[in-house]
Amino acid sequence: MTGSGKTTFMQRINAYLHEKKQPPYVMNLDPAITHSPFQANIDIRDSVNYKKVMEEYKLGPNGGIMTSLNLFATKVDQVMGILEKRAKPNPDNPAQKPIDKILVDTPGQIEVFVWSASGTILLESLASSFPTVIAYVIDTPRTSSTSTFMSNMLYACSILYKMKLPMILVFNKADAKDPSFAKEWMTDYEAFQAALAEDENSNAFGGVEGGDGAGSGYMGGLINSMSLMLEEFYSHLSVVGVSSLLGTGIDEFFEAVAEKTEEFKKDYQPELDRRREEREKNKEKQREKQLAKMMTDMNMGDSSMSKAVADLKAGDEDEKDAPTLSSDEDEDEDDIDIDEDDREGLQARYSAAMQSDSVETDASFAKYIYSQR
C-alpha cells in the first residue's frame, strides 16, 4: 500500500545483491514515478510517456497508468526476449555473468497493476520463463490494530488468488515496530482473539455514540469470522520482518525467496504449463476453424487447405525467429549500472518499436483493453 516502503525496500534489496556480487537485473513498471533512487535496466518510462498518454486519452492518474501498462504490454515478447537472453551465458562475451535475479518494481497503485489485463500479461509472461515470487510489502506500524491488519491480509489474499504465484509477506519498518505481533496473530488464533477483544473494548472500531465503548459488535464479529477464513491462506505464505531503512531481515527475505522458488517449481510450474498448453490447444483449434471457414468461403479443396494450414504454422515459426527488440542487447553490462550509451540505445530501440511498428495498433489495443476494464 502507499507509503509502506516499496521503493526503499527495492533500493535495499538491490544494494544487498550488489554487495553480494550478484547484481540483479532491474525492471521498473511504474510509469508515474518522477525519480527513482536506483537505476533500472528496463524502464517503462523509456518507452511510454505517462503524461502524454494522460493528455492524449484524456485520462486521470490511474487510467494513465493502466493505459501506459497496456502500451508496454504490447511489447512484452521483446522484453522477455531481452530477459531470456541475459539469463543465458553470452557466447560472444564469456566474461559476462548471466543474470540470476530480476527485480520488478510494480506501480504504486497496485490495484491498477493487479486488476489490469496488462498486469496479468506481464506477470504471466515472467512466470512462464522464470520462477516468479511476489513480495507484498506491509507498513508494520500502520498494521498494528486488528482491523488494519485484517484489511491488509484481505488485500494480500486477493492478490494471491488473482496472480496465482507464491507470495512473501514483508513486514517492513521493523525498526519502528517489531512485527512479531503479526506473526503471532497469523499462527495463534487465540492471540488474535485476545487482541480483537482488546480493540473492541477500547472502542477501536467506533460504535454507538455515548455507548459503553464496546461498539456495535458488528466489526468484531466480521473480523473474527474473516480470521478463521484466512487461516488456510496464511499457511501458504512466508512471513519476514525487515527494516528497509537499516537493512535488517534482508538475509531472511532472500532465504524465503529461495524457499518460494522451490515451491514455484514444484507446485506452480506444472499448473502454469497446463494452462499454457490448454491455451495453445484452443488457439490451434480456433485458428483451424477460422481457416476452414475462410477456405469454404473461397471454395478451396482439402489438399489446398492442408497446405494452407501448414503454411500458417510455418509462418508462426518464422515469426518466432524474427528479429526483435532483443536482437542487439549484447552491449548490456553485467551489472545494473548500465552506462548512458546502453540506456540511450535501449531507449532508442524502444522508441523505434513503439513509434514505427504501428502506434495505431498499440493505441487501439490500449483503447480496447481500457474499454474492457
Ligand SMILES: Nc1nc2c(ncn2[C@@H]2O[C@H](COP(=O)(O)OP(=O)(O)OP(=O)(O)O)[C@@H](O)[C@H]2O)c(=O)[nH]1
Ligand atoms: N522507519 C522506517 N521508515 C521507512 C522504512 N522503509 C521506508 N520508510 C519510510 O517510509 C516512507 C515511505 O517510503 P517509500 O519507500 O517512499 O514508500 P512507497 O511504498 O514506495 O511509497 P509510494 O510510492 O508513495 O506508494 C519514507 O519516508 C521512508 O523513509 C523502514 O524500514 N523504517
